[in-house]
Amino acid sequence: MFKNTITLIAGTTIAKVMALIAIPLIARIYGPEIVGQYSLFVAVIAVLTPIATLRYNVGIVLPKSDIYAYQLTLLSLIFCLTFSILLTVVVYVITVNSLLPGSYSFIHDYLMYIPVFVMLSGVLETLESLVSRFVGFKKISLSRIQQSAISNAAKISFGILFKPTLISLLISHLAMVVVGVNKLRVGLEWRKILGCFKRKRLILIAKKYSDFPCLRLPSRLLLVLATNLPLIFFGYYYTPNETGQLGLALMCVALPISLIGNSVSQVYYTEIAKINNRDTVKIKKLTIAVLKKLSIVGLIPTIILFLSGKDIIRLTLGEEWVVAGVYVEYLSIMLYFQFISSPLVNVFNVVGTQYDFLKINIVRTMFIVLVFSLSVLMKLTSFQCILAYSTILSFHYVLTTLRVVRTLN
Known part of the structure; x- marks a missing residue:
């Protein structure tokens, strides 16, 4: 394996x-x-x-x-x-x-x-x-x-x-x-x-x-919808230029982080799957160790992106993509907590149920819809919208991580 x-x-x-x-x-x-x-x-x-x-x-x-x-x-x-x-x-x-x-x-x-x-x-x-x-x-x-x-x-x-x-x-x-x-x-x-x-x-x-279309499909659909909702909303409410800037910002930030995050997620899932699902003490010990390491590893790139995202984008992509650089700085906060949380939710595959995934994705989608609804009502600029989106999703990923630890307790 x-x-x-x-x-x-x-x-x-x-x-x-x-x-x-x-x-x-x-x-x-x-x-x-x-x-x-x-x-x-x-x-x-x-x-x-x-x-x-x-x-x-x-x-x-x-x-x-x-x-x-x-x-x-x-x-x-x-x-x-x-x-x-x-x-x-x-x-x-x-x-x-x-x-x-x-x-x-x-x-x-x-x-x-x-x-x-x-x-x-x-x-x-x-x-x-x-x-x-x-x-x-x-x-x-x-x-x-x-x-x-x-x-x-x-x-x-x-x-x-x-x-x-x-x-x-x-x-x-x-x-x-x-x-x-x-x-x-x-x-x-x-x-x-x-x-x-x-x-x-x-x-x-x-x-x-039948549990796949009844349970897995809604969960997956909510996950994919939540991931792509920012672009769909920007395409509807903001300009094509701003939508392009966001699309590139999401790509630039997600790719390097996912290179590590996805790999850790797959290895972590492989390791906890080998442990008896009743031995939650051992799973918790491994989970806490992974949580600490991810928190440290993700900190340096997050700080670099938060402080210098605009300059990095201007240098590599050109002046016309500076807006994407600002988006990158705001999104780096959210992606740090996502980087920590995403591998850990594999715990639910071992000691939880499909309902746990479904609940998490429902809450995440509700948070995102709330942010974009308020953006329309309050007529937020695209920068304010992305900052609000990053903040509320950071809160969601912190809650998800706490939910994982609580499940193991």
Whole structure:
């Protein structure tokens, strides 16, 4: 298990480093407005993708029977196709009747691409679960590296060789997903998978694993919605330039921190999973040790970003991205507490329930909606809005960390 974890961490880390290196070039080529439009488009896809599979893809790795795993795979793929068809109808109605708010009018010409992106993203998630069960993490790791390399190379190449537009970024994003799907589908036993297509059996397996759409889906949907809500709100209420500045700020701050945070999270989960879930004393001892180390490790980069975020962004990305630098300074406070809290919530996988995740995500979403509602009512500037958002989310992550410790007590 540890070897698989390291393999996955290595691939994810390399992919994120590639994305981090590409940020200055992409930012200078496309500018804040186009980056904002792209960030908003990707945010919409991210929110819709969990609905496509109903989270049945998460269950693929769980059954002892391979037949059950194949049936869960078929369920996920069938729901991906069905949801994309329904989404196409919805998009068509929106397009024909011009139902989009004025601030989202730029996306009107690209709406019909959304069902395709959502379906392929759902298929990619399903194949990753299937490959992790039967093939191993090495293939997923290599796939993520290839996706990152092709996506970032395409964004830069299209921007230099052709006119930098939103369609260039969307084509690059599509290439990334298609490469991932193509890489993972090779070598799977599709004859066995398709041989499990029996309507009554699929209905039974859907009922057997009904906790995924009933519990995991709402939790995941709230998590993804909360993550992308700032961009969706900025796209609606503030200017495209400010949306682009925020999109880049979130990317700049989240990438380097997640390089460490995600790795720690996966290793920490692996370690506590080895411990008997009734031995909460041992789990608590390990959790407190991780909490202390994360608090120390995250402090220095947070201080640097808080004090010099604007100068760092101006130096690396140019004068037109200075606003993003101010956002980075404000967001660094929140991301410090997120960096500490995120790995620790894995405790609920061992000694808690899915309801714990659901409650945490509900509270987080409520906090975010509250912040943005007050921003509208009080007519806050984008800077004031981000500062309020960072403050309230910092409070939420502190409460979440305390909840983890209290659960172990």
